[in-house]
Amino acid sequence: MVTKLLLRLHSFPLTTFHTNLIFPRKHSLHKPLTVSLFSSSSSSSQALTQTRIPDPTLSYGPSLHKGYTPQPQQHEQEDCLIDEQDFTRVFDLAALRVPAKDCFALEKRLRGHLLNWPRIRNIARVPGDEVDPVLVNLLGDRDEEPEEDLVSLERRIYGKAEGDGDVLSPVLYREKLSRTFNSRGYVKFRNLAKISRPTKKKRRRNDDGEEAARGEGKRGIEKNEIALVEVVEEEEEGGDLKGLLGDEFEGRMRKWRGPTRLLLLDERYSGRKVEDLPEAIKVLLKEDMKESPKSTFELVRCKLTLFYNYWQMNEILEATLPKDIIVPSAFETVGHVAHLNLREEHLPYKNLIAKVVLDKNKPKIQTVINKLEAIHNDYRTMQLEVLAGNHSLVTTVVENGMRFHVDLATVYWNSRLATERQRLLNGFTRNDVVCDVFTGVGPIAISAAKIVKRVYANDLNPYAVEYLERNCVLNKVERRVEVFNMDGRRFIRAIFASEKAKGITQVVMNLPNDAAEYLDAFRGIFRGRPKNGDFTFPLIHVYGFSKAQDPEFDFHERIRIALSEVAVDVEMRRVRLVAPGKWMLCASFILPQTVGFADSRQDR
Numbered sequence: 192m193v194t195k196l197l198l199r200l201h202s203f204p205l206t207t208f209h210t211n212l213i214f215p216r217k218h219s220l221h222k223p224l225t226v227s228l229f230s231s232s233s234s235s236s237q238a239l240t241q242t243r244i245p246d247p248t249l250s251y252g253p254s255l256h257k258g259y260t261p262q263p264q265q266h267e268q269e270d271c272l273i274d275e276q277d278f279t280r281v282f283d284l285a286a287l288r289v290p291a292k293d294c295f296a297l298e299k300r301l302r303g304h305l306l307n308w309p310r311i312r313n314i315a316r317v318p319g320d321e322v323d324p325v326l327v328n329l330l331g332d333r334d335e336e337p338e339e340d341l342v343s344l345e346r347r348i349y350g351k352a353e354g355d356g357d358v359l360s361p362v363l364y365r366e367k368l369s370r371t372f373n374s375r376g377y378v379k380f381r382n383l384a385k386i387s388r389p390t391k392k393k394r395r396r397n398d399d400g401e402e403a404a405r406g407e408g409k410r411g412i413e414k415n416e417i418a419l420v421e422v423v424e425e426e427e428e429g430g431d432l433k434g435l436l437g438d439e440f441e442g443r444m445r446k447w448r449g450p451t452r453l454l455l456l457d458e459r460y461s462g463r464k465v466e467d468l469p470e471a472i473k474v475l476l477k478e479d480m481k482e483s484p485k486s487t488f489e490l491v492r493c494k495l496t497l498f499y500n501y502w503q504m505n506e507i508l509e510a511t512l513p514k515d516i517i518v519p520s521a522f523e524t525v526g527h528v529a530h531l532n533l534r535e536e537h538l539p540y541k542n543l544i545a546k547v548v549l550d551k552n553k554p555k556i557q558t559v560i561n562k563l564e565a566i567h568n569d570y571r572t573m574q575l576e577v578l579a580g581n582h583s584l585v586t587t588v589v590e591n592g593m594r595f596h597v598d599l600a601t602v603y604w605n606s607r608l609a610t611e612r613q614r615l616l617n618g619f620t621r622n623d624v625v626c627d628v629f630t631g632v633g634p635i636a637i638s639a640a641k642i643v644k645r646v647y648a649n650d651l652n653p654y655a656v657e658y659l660e661r662n663c664v665l666n667k668v669e670r671r672v673e674v675f676n677m678d679g680r681r682f683i684r685a686i687f688a689s690e691k692a693k694g695i696t697q698v699v700m701n702l703p704n705d706a707a708e709y710l711d712a713f714r715g716i717f718r719g720r721p722k723n724g725d726f727t728f729p730l731i732h733v734y735g736f737s738k739a740q741d742p743e744f745d746f747h748e749r750i751r752i753a754l755s756e757v758a759v760d761v762e763m764r765r766v767r768l769v770a771p772g773k774w775m776l777c778a779s780f781i782l783p784q785t786v787g788f789a790d791s792r793q794d795r
């Protein structure tokens with residue numbers, strides 16, 4: 192998520208309340224302010240008339256069950272599945288307005304008293320008070336008449352000071368200045384060009400047309416906007432300076448003369464007056480005042496608006512789905528595709544769930560699919576339903592630093608096996624020659640090709656073989672991988688009957704449903720060859736599922752039966768629990784000589 196703060200100025204019709212002032216300011220440089228956090232630009236023109244959402248059991252922190260909703264807006268509903276405006280929540284907060292230069296130090300020291308909400312920065316910018324340091328310097332360091340300095344500064348920046356009447360448009364203001372130029376002299380206006388020319392950043396935003404509508408209250412919430420902070424009140428005229436800092440600081444009362452920041456205070460302090468703030472905050476501010484006597488602070492009330500984009504997937508789903516069903520919290524990803532495994536109870540809400548998954552995981556996720564039924568077909572491909580996003584199931588997955596093109600509609604892919612594949616790869620050396628009998632699009636074969644001498648990769652599915660070949664080229668291993676498209680049993684027989692058999696040191700058989708039953712293909716593969724011949728008895732890694740009480744024993748039995756061998760020395764490990772009570776296992780063993788030289792008449 193982008194964590195950028197951008198400024199909004201004068202974009203909301205804001206209500207102004209009285210403020211508790213730490214430092215009163217007779218002349219304010221500020222209008223009601225709008226500050227946007229984490230967004231790229233514009234703000235809402237929502238009127239903040241509210242519908243309270245009372246919940247007596249409120250926990251600490253942001254929640255869709257807390258705060259209040261702004262008055263519903265007339266809007267065109269793009270998607271009837273979910274109305275994003277229903278998820279807008281407004282929270283009343285207190286904030287300390289502090290000089291920008293002090294904000295980080297104060298944030299550190301006040302941390303325990305700040306808002307500390309996830310994805311919301313404790314420091315918010317205050318638009319409109321960013322003053323070019325050169326201009327601030329123009330004020331000099333004189334203490335005697337700070338207010339006159341500020342009035343003068345205001346005129347330079349805004350074309351008017353408080354009480355001067357309406358703000359001139361930038362064009363009129365420039366014209367006015369140019370008319371008075373000669374009489375007033377260049378000295379006082381040497382920054383004219385600077386202040387009348389928009390900065391590069393502002394210009395860019397103007398180009399986007401985003402700033403153009405500012406002030407007209409026409410803008411909607413930006414797509415990626417998650418939160419907005421608005422100062423909703425201005426200071427009380429002639430507020431009591433002594434309230435917080437005592438008599439000793441009265442003489443130090445001075446005006447703002449530079450950029451400020453808002454330090455958002457803990458939600459507990461919402462609506463409090465200065466005197467009600469914890470002693471720790473007061474002491475700290477006093478200390479800061481002693482260290483930098485020119486610092487100014489004020490307590491302001493503000494509204495923090497959290498939009499649909501702020502809330503996380505589970506928060507939205509929890510608020511939307513009926514209370515008695517489990518909120519789906521996880522999904523698999525394959526490239527840009529999110530793969531849900533929805534339960535029966537979720538099916539009536541599948542499109543809504545998919546939309547939230549898509550919204551909350553963009554741009555990485557572009558498509559949301561649901562598996563329709565258990566995998567039954569030979570190629571181990573899934574029956575899928577596209578629920579949201581684009582319908583392309585051709586995607587690119589990165590695993591072990593390799594890239595794999597995959598079409599989920601026609602080939603098998605399972606990202607959950609990445610760790611297991613890596614474990615297998617760790618056992619390969621550059622002296623190995625690997626045979627991958629059920630290779631799919633090649634996640635093992637292609638990664639192995641970067642390590643070992645040679646790989647023979649086979650799959651029955653012609654689409655998988657097509658992607659395998661593409662992926663070999665994509666990962667620049669096509670010269671080390673020989674590709675076959677045949678039934679696994681036939682492949683084992685053919686490869687071990689050929690000259691290639693000599694060098695093969697490891698065989699991978701990852702077809703957990705039936706791979707063990709293909710082991711019979713190894714019977715007699717070296718039959719007829721001299722027993723002291725220069726061939727290797729390969730290390731075989733075979734995968735399988737077991738629902739038995741003792742899965743290792745059960746799988747071992749299947750292997751023994753397939754090999755027609757009384758005893759096989761097998762190293763067994765559990766890979767993962769694929770369903771309640773169903774384990775995926777990997778058995779590794781060196782092909783027994785008795786099996787390799789077996790009489791083929793025992794074969795199927």
Ligand SMILES: C[S@@+](CC[C@H](N)C(=O)[O-])C[C@H]1O[C@@H](n2cnc3c(N)ncnc32)[C@H](O)[C@@H]1O
Nearest residue numbers: 569570571603629630631650651652678679701
């Ligand atoms: C579980 S996938 C494993 C793919 C790959 N090893 C991986 O980790 O992604 C099993 C693969 O075996 C292929 N397959 C199924 N039956 C086969 C057979 N009789 N002979 C060869 N390949 C077969 C399927 O097309 C599928 O690609």
